[in-house]
Amino acid sequence: MTSTPPQTAQNAQTAQKALSADRRRWFALAIVMTAAFMDLVDVTIVNIAIPSIQKDTGATFSQIQWITAGYALAFAAGLITGGRLGDIHGRKKLFLIGIAGFTLASALCGFAANPEMLVASRILQGAMAALMVPQVLSIVHATFPAEERGKVFGLFGAIVGLGAVSGPLLGALLTQWNIAGLEWRPIFLINLPVGVVGLLLGRKFISESKAPRALRLDVVGVVLVVVGLLMLLYPLTRGRELGWPVWGFLCMAGSILVFAGLVAYERQKARRDGSPLIELELFKVKSFAAGIAVQATFGIALGIFFLVWTMYMQIGLGWSALRAGTTGIPFSVSVSVAAAMSVQKLVPRFGRKVLQTGALLMMTGLLIYIWEADRYGMGIASWQMALPLVVMGLGMGLIVAPLTDAVLADVPKEHSGSASGLINTVQQMGNALGLGLVSVVFFGSISDRLAPSATGPAFAHAFMNSLWWVAGVLGAIFLLMFALPKRAPAGAEAASVADEAGDVGGPAGTDEANEPVLTG
CATH class of the missing domain: 4.10.860 (DNA Excision Repair, Uvrb; Chain A)
Structure with missing residues (x-):
């Protein structure tokens, strides 16, 4: 009877472990994408519930602004730190801490007794999201080989679109239904079961990864x-x-x-x-530096648009939360469809032109929206908004998914946490800047002393004024995109070979330094 050579047995065991890891990483992907979805929904779901929150709590416009901007501030301020902490202590560990804290903060938001408590809870929620969100792209970047990342980022873009469509509609339904007399509060409480399930499954299926070198905060x-x-x-x-x-x-x-x-x-x-904390060497990577600039500017445009759009429909036009939520469905569906197509089919063939086309489409949609809002005034209908929203949604979908891939494509794996934190930080910083600019571009054109009968027309005028600003920002984005590489990254296979050859960074002469440390 011949025994199996130790080396052969070891190789078989290694192959089996690799196969097991291959299966688990897709479960891990589903879990981290769910967490990203929860964060995306939480942002959009709050916008649609703002009038209900204002009516129920008596919050001022300034406090309403802080309910959204406070989250963005805490998110932006903590994202780089969250990414680096994941590099140091383990991305799985920080992801689980983040999702647990996010779930707790959601409960505090749902049970907030006054606007001040709600603002404070939203700030805590943003801080916990800053621990959770950077780990999503880091785990994907460290777990999936280069040839699969395009597909994964395409899925991520689709999730972004799905979050955009689900948030307003879900928020509208939960607010309209007034479950158990809780009015707007279920928009936060719905995070509790999702967070608990994500925490339990994350512990089981996500593999731990760290930066290969011993780093300090x-x-x-x-x-x-x-x-x-x-x-x-x-x-x-x-x-x-x-x-x-x-x-x-x-x-x-x-x-x-x-x-x-x-x-x-x-x-x-x-x-x-x-x-x-910040790997300045990353900015020597052209695709990263250019993409970061686009991300920041894009965040400004989105920060302005979504808040003023909600107030225009519900306070200006007097629509219900459900009508406002369903009006946004064409936009969100278009984002999801275009995002899913852009990475897999369009960017490999047309490169940077896809993103620039997206910026031009968004500008076109905004101009159509301005024309319609002016032409139809207070009598504008939901179906009349469909055309500009579809055009805008297609444009946004062509930007969101390919941009993430372009920014991270050439980033060394050992810096993926820091890079992910920077990407999210600059977008959230731009988002917070946009929310801050709402005071200038929207409220700045509304008198503090309005007769009730003048509120609607004043909000409609302020909305159109805000859209001109957003269109100008998108024009700047179009020009910034000329700094992006003309073509898509050289190819997944080349990137994979570079990874294996140790050309992606890290200490010279050490193959291990160029791969993430995976355990569990």
Whole structure:
């Protein structure tokens, strides 16, 4: 009887473990995508419930702005830190902490006794999302080989579209149904069962991954990022409410000095111990640097549009939450369809032109919307909004999924957490800037003393004024996209070979340094 050679048995065991891991990673993908979906839904679901929240709690327009902007501020301020903590302590661990905290914060939002508690709970929710969300792309980037990432990012784009369509509709239904007399509160409480299930399944199916080198948290970098963002965004968000005081402008100008100090410190930190919070070397990757600029500007456009659109339909036109939610379905379906097609079929053939076409389509949709809002006035119908919303949705879908792939395509795996944190940070920073600009472009054109009969026309005028701003921002995005590579990344197979050859970064001469550390 011949025994199996130890080496052969070991190889068979290794192959079996690899096969098992291959099956598990798709379960892990479903779990992290569900978490991303939950975060996306939570943002859009709040927008549709704003009038109900305002009516039930007596919240002022400033507090309403903080319910949305407070989340974005905490999210933006913590994302880079969340990504780096995942690199250091394990992306699975931080993902599970994040989803547990997000679920708890959702419960606090749902049981908020007053607007102040709701704002504070939303800030906590944003902070927990900052721990959870960066791990999503990090886990995908570290777990899936290069040749499969296009398909995965295509799925991610479809999830973005599905989140966009589900959020407003689900929020409208939950608000309209007034379950158990809770009015708007179920929009937050619905996160509880989803979060608990995600936490339990995540512990079982997600494999742990870390940066291969021993990294330490850059505390000074964290402080500088948070201080810089707050100095920029807090006075912008509250400026109109406070009468645009001088200290606000000085604070925003001072944030530039803080960010300059951050860059200088991070360079010194990288030279000293190789463990900075922000990997400045990433900005030498052309696709990453250009994509980051587009992400930030795109966030500004979305931050303005979605908030003013909701207030226009529900407060300006006097529509119910359900009517407003269903009106947005053509937009969201179009986003989902275009996002699913763009990465797999269009970008490999047409490259950057796909993203630029998306920006032009969004601008075209906005101009049609402005024309219709002006022509039909207060008598505009939901079906008349369908055309501009479909055109805008197709344009957004052509941008969201390919842009993520373009930004991360050439990023070394060991920096995937930091890169993911940066991507989400700049988009959320742009989103918070957009929400802050709502004070200028929307409320700035509405008098503080309006007769009830003048509220609708004033909101309609402010909406059209805001859309001109959004169209201008999209024009800037179109120009920024010329800095993106003309063609799609060289190809999944080439990237995979580069990964295996150790050409994607990390300490020289060590193959292990170029692969994520996977356990469990």
